[in-house]
Amino acid sequence: MAVERDREGNRFSARVGRYARxxxxxxxxxxxxxxxxxxxxxxxxxxxxxxxxxxxxxxKGPMMKVAQLLATIPDAVPPEYAAExxxxxxxxxxxxxxxxxxxxxxxxGAGWQEKFGSFDHQPAAAASLGQVHxxxxxxxxxxxxxxxxxxxxxxxxxxxxxxxxxxxLHRRMRPAIDTADIGEEISDxxxxxxxxTREARHAAVYRHIFEQDPEINIPSVLxxxxxxxxxxxxxxxxxPLLSYKxxxxxxxxxxxxxxxxxxxxxxxxxxxxHGDPHLGNYTVFEQDxxxxxxxxxxxxCIRIFPPGFVQGVVDLYLGLLEDDQARVISAYERWGFQGxxxxxxxxxxxxxRFIYGPLLTDRVRPIAEGISPGAYGRKEAFRxxxxxxxxxxxRVPRYFVFMDRAAIGLGSVFLHLQAELNYFRLFNEQIxxxxxxxxxxxxxxxxxxxxL
Numbered sequence: 001m002a003v004e005r006d007r008e009g010n011r012f013s014a015r016v017g018r019y020a021r022x023x024x025x026x027x028x029x030x031x032x033x034x035x036x037x038x039x040x041x042x043x044x045x046x047x048x049x050x051x052x053x054x055x056x057x058x059x060k061g062p063m064m065k066v067a068q069l070l071a072t073i074p075d076a077v078p079p080e081y082a083a084e085x086x087x088x089x090x091x092x093x094x095x096x097x098x099x100x101x102x103x104x105x106x107x108x109g110a111g112w113q114e115k116f117g118s119f120d121h122q123p124a125a126a127a128s129l130g131q132v133h134x135x136x137x138x139x140x141x142x143x144x145x146x147x148x149x150x151x152x153x154x155x156x157x158x159x160x161x162x163x164x165x166x167x168x169l170h171r172r173m174r175p176a177i178d179t180a181d182i183g184e185e186i187s188d189x190x191x192x193x194x195x196x197t198r199e200a201r202h203a204a205v206y207r208h209i210f211e212q213d214p215e216i217n218i219p220s221v222l223x224x225x226x227x228x229x230x231x232x233x234x235x236x237x238x239x240p241l242l243s244y245k246x247x248x249x250x251x252x253x254x255x256x257x258x259x260x261x262x263x264x265x266x267x268x269x270x271x272x273x274h275g276d277p278h279l280g281n282y283t284v285f286e287q288d289x290x291x292x293x294x295x296x297x298x299x300x301c302i303r304i305f306p307p308g309f310v311q312g313v314v315d316l317y318l319g320l321l322e323d324d325q326a327r328v329i330s331a332y333e334r335w336g337f338q339g340x341x342x343x344x345x346x347x348x349x350x351x352x353r354f355i356y357g358p359l360l361t362d363r364v365r366p367i368a369e370g371i372s373p374g375a376y377g378r379k380e381a382f383r384x385x386x387x388x389x390x391x392x393x394x395r396v397p398r399y400f401v402f403m404d405r406a407a408i409g410l411g412s413v414f415l416h417l418q419a420e421l422n423y424f425r426l427f428n429e430q431i432x433x434x435x436x437x438x439x440x441x442x443x444x445x446x447x448x449x450x451x452l
Contacts, residue, residue: 094122094123094126094131095123095126095131095149097121099147099149099150100121100123100133100147102150103147103148103150103229103230104119104145104147104230106229107227107229107230108225108227108230115225116135116136116137116138116143116225117135117136117137117138117139117140118135118136119133119135119136119145120133120134120135121133124144125280127280129148129149129152129193129194129300130146130147130148130149130152131146131147131149132144132145132146132147133145133147134235135232137222141234142234142235142237143222143225143232143233143234143235144219144232144233144234144235144236144297145225145230145231145232146196146230146231146232146233147229147230148194148196148229148230152194152229153194156190156191156194160187160190163183163186163187180395181395181396181397181398181401182396182398182401184398185398185399185401185402186401189275189301189303189402192300192301193300193301194228195228196226196227196228196229196230196231196300197226197227197228198452199231199299199300199302200221200223200226200231200299201450201451201452202299202300202302202450202452203218203219203221203233203299204221204449204450204451205266205270205272205302205446205447205450205452206218206266206274206296206299206302207220208446208449208450209265209266209269209270209272209446210262210265213261214292214293215258215261215292215293215294216258216261216262216293216294216296217236217285217293217294217295217296218296219233219234219235219236219295219297220233220234221233222234236283236285236295236297237283237285237295238283238284238285238294238295239283239284239285239286239291240279240280240283240284241255241279241282241283241284241413241416241417242279242416243284244284244291244417245416245417245418247291249418249419249420251290251291252417252418252419253417253419253420253421254291254292255284255291255294255417255419256413256414256417256419256421257419257421257426258293258294259282259294259410259413259414260410260421260423260426261426261430262274262282262294262296263406263410264426264427264430265430267305267310267313268310268314268430268431268434268439269430269439269442270439270442270443270446271304271305271306271307271309271310271439271440271443272302272303272304272305272443273302273303273305273402273403273406274296274299274301274302274406275301275302275303275402275405275406276298276300276301276406276409278298278409279413279416280297280298281296281297281298282294282295282296282297282413283295283297301402303402303403303406304443304447304452305399305403306399307436307437307439307440307443308334308436309334309335309399309403310434310436310439311334311434311436312330312331312332312333312334312335313331313403314431314434315327315328315330315331315334316328316331316332316335316352316356317356317359317360317427317431319331320349320352320353320356320360321360325345328345328349328352329345332345332348335397335399335400336397336398336399336400337394337395337397338395339394341391343390343391344391344394346387347384347387347388347391348384350380350383350384350387351380351381351384354377354380355404355407358411358423358424359423359424359427360424361424362422362424362425363422363424364420364421364422365420365421365422365423366414366415366418366419366420367411367414367415367419367423368411368415371415372415373412373413373415373416376408376411376412376415377408377411
């Protein structure tokens with residue numbers, strides 16, 4: 001039987017076009033840096049960083065997402081680059097109705113409009129890999145249709161090859177961190193994000209986890225209106241998180257408490273995290289004019305961890321809390337750090353105490369004081385970088401990448417809300433009676449039920 005060719009699969013011709021758009025500018029920056037080093041000139045990292053942001057900010061697709069990822073990983077790029085890359089806007093200009101009609105026809109056939117009661121011509125949201133349109137079924141139930149931009153398979157493969165250029169820029173500045181595993185981890189997760197069938201299964205995992213929790217809503221997927229490049233889900237109405245910045249502290253704290261649970265509960269009980277901290281992936285729903293819960297809207301970037309890694313997270317926390325050095329070392333080994341020495345452990349503990357700091361004291365407190373959301377973690381990352389210069393390069397295990405990114409993102413949400421909570425008690429509620437074997441069984445069951 002003949003196999004139908006995927007017209008939008010990873011194609012050489014599409015990659016070549018992408019290389020031309022991305023590669024020329026990036027190569028020019030690399031050549032400039034190489035020339036400066038050859039002739040002993042001082043490299044203006046701030047100016048180069050601004051140029052990189054200018055190059056990437058005009059692109060639709062994965063390279064912008066990669067750059068934003070790098071900005072959240074301690075010392076993956078120099079501080080000047082991180083500051084500029086963090087300013088990239090993830091809302092790309094939307095594609096027009098012509099694209100929408102072609103995408104929908106390709107995924108659902110010529111009569112696709114008859115499958116809906118209504119379908120908005122203008123997108124409700126647009127991001128780096130796709131855009132979302134509001135629609136309804138024939139009974140009037142609101143739906144969200146996520147359409148992938150054309151030729152994203154080729155764009156991802158082209159941009160991932162160019163991704164090495166960004167890491168090479170850093171390697172030329174005597175890095176303290178070996179980025180090999182970081183590159184592999186980001187590449188794997190980006191390829192997963194292109195598969196909307198997998199995203200539907202991720203959503204099923206989260207629906208199972210929170211099906212009995214009235215404070216966290218997960219959309220339902222309509223499989224008959226979904227494909228690898230089209231995902232149709234129920235529309236969850238809510239308000240942007242940032243619209244609550246000026247609300248009373250009690251309301252802001254309530255939102256932050258539910259956000260904490262929405263992130264830590266899946267991790268501590270099932271070993272999965274919602275790995276994209278972008279504020280647009282969450283909305284708040286109300287009852288009687290008051291915020292009472294969170295909608296989780298996007299499931300493309302879900303990281304599934306081995307149960308042993310979760311055990312390491314718990315062990316590191318308890319080791320820091322109880323000043324148990326043996327437990328701390330065991331945790332780093334579980335995470336995959338190699339060649340541990342006393343000096344390296346002390347450096348890693350700088351970052352660990354920053355991440356775990358709000359969880360170690362039994363009191364009501366902000367997540368951090370005197371820090372902007374965009375600068376959260378920067379000072380500590382710089383301290384780690386300076387210390388690792390004497391020991392590096394240190395290879396960062398791949399599991400660390402999205403765990404760290406999501407934790408920084410969650411902390412930034414709390415900073416935006418200016419929440420004040422007892423994070424110690426919230427965290428200890430999640431890890432109470434933690435058992436690696438129990439987690440492994442629960443994880444296996446939920447992944448199997450979702451078809452993962």
